[in-house]
Amino acid sequence: MAAAAATKVPATMRAVQYDACGGGAEGLKHVEVPVPSVKKNELLLKLEAASINPVDWKIQKGMLRPFLPRKLPFIPVTDVAGVVVDVGPGVNGFQAGDEVVAMLNSFYGGGLAEYAVASESLTVKRPPEVSAAEGAGLPIAAGTALQALRSIGAKFDGTGQPLNVLITAASGGVGLYAVQLAKLAGLHVTATCGARNVELLKSLGANEVLDYRTPEGASLQSPSGKKYDGVVHCTVGISWSTFEPVLAPTGRVIDITPNFAAILKSGLHKVTFAKKRLVPLLLSPNKADLEFLVELLKDRKMKTLIDSRFPLSEASKAWQKSIEGHATGKIIVEMEG
Structure with missing residues (x-):
């Protein structure tokens, strides 16, 4: 557990959220919010990359109401890659320092932030051959x-x-x-x-x-x-x-x-x-599929094609690019920088 001791988690983090449905990229706001805490069977991730999917801005538009967003304000995006910094009770397969790919809970989102909570059941280890950006493209x-x-x-x-x-x-x-x-x-x-x-x-x-x-x-x-x-x-x-x-x-x-x-x-x-x-077809997220896909990337049997990368500070540009609908491959937001 030396890795856990070496990992200092701040009290607050940078995040991007929206306070109301509608508004598109201009409705996104940069905020400083508390770092979430883990519950049973959950992991706290320091995020390195997230990928935007069309469903993310469709939720913002209100196209999935009354199901999503569950509550406002809402930090969007579910497909992420990062490093485990804390584990909740009942977690056995991960420890601090593990590099992972995860799909966050759609009801709570959280991907456009420096830290996010992921369920152990939808988190898989990311081998060194797979970059954070490549892995973040996978889940949806x-x-x-x-x-x-x-x-x-x-x-x-x-x-x-x-x-x-x-x-x-x-x-x-x-x-x-x-x-x-x-x-x-x-x-x-x-x-x-x-x-x-x-x-x-x-x-x-x-x-x-x-x-x-x-x-x-x-x-x-x-x-x-x-x-x-x-x-x-x-x-x-x-x-x-x-x-x-x-x-x-x-x-x-x-x-x-x-x-x-x-x-x-x-x-x-x-x-x-x-x-x-x-x-x-409505996606039924599961760990076995995500493990299979990460393994394909590792073995270079498949690749993530990245259209563009944006720092978290320019998340609204990434959001707008996804809305425009002409990206070739994945639009990635990276948390550093």
Whole structure:
């Protein structure tokens, strides 16, 4: 426990919060607040990096009310990496000094700060081969990509079928992980993106890449004529009537940002026993998936592509960049500097 004795935790910390829903980047405020304390089965982390996901500013907009934010003011962001500085009662797998990746509790957030409390159940050790920024990119984006591909039938133990998969908006945070994971599962990958990212996606292993602004890209038709066993749908504004003709007889569209209409369509497919289906996906965070993803980064079988990095003092710029929606990969906020 020498590491614990050497770690001095201050009484207060810098953080970024918002006091009301709405307001966008201008609604973020820099504050000095007490460092949170740990309860049973919790860890106190000195944060090194956090990644912003679209769900973070959607919560601020009020799109998930009345569920989130649970209370105001609210320190947003859940995907973080840092160093353990204190452990609560009941914690056995960690000690002060451990470098980790964690997904914070969505109800309480806390990622845009110098310190945060994480549950032991959603915290994993980060090996030296994985930087804080790379690890912070994983929990929501890579976790969603992994669970979406498993919903289609992808397997990562060599026993899976060589399925054909389409990944829309493949140059975004989820999409870039999805392309890499699909290739690891032995799938044939067609990806859509803007023209500037075509070569990037090919370099990550996509077999076919469609510029979504072209007629071919808008129709989602595979250049090789293949029908899709599954779609990891990472964007909005594409109707079921566009997907339906390009799907295999039992094809599934896994919608990672489902709206009310998508949920209704999914329900209709269920009650009519449709063979082609729209399936809404809500991430189910779990430690095993996060450990699997960190191991892939460690072994260089997958990488986190970082669009941009901002110090905590410029968190509002990172927030605005995410809202604008054109990032290629992850937007990272780093706590030092």
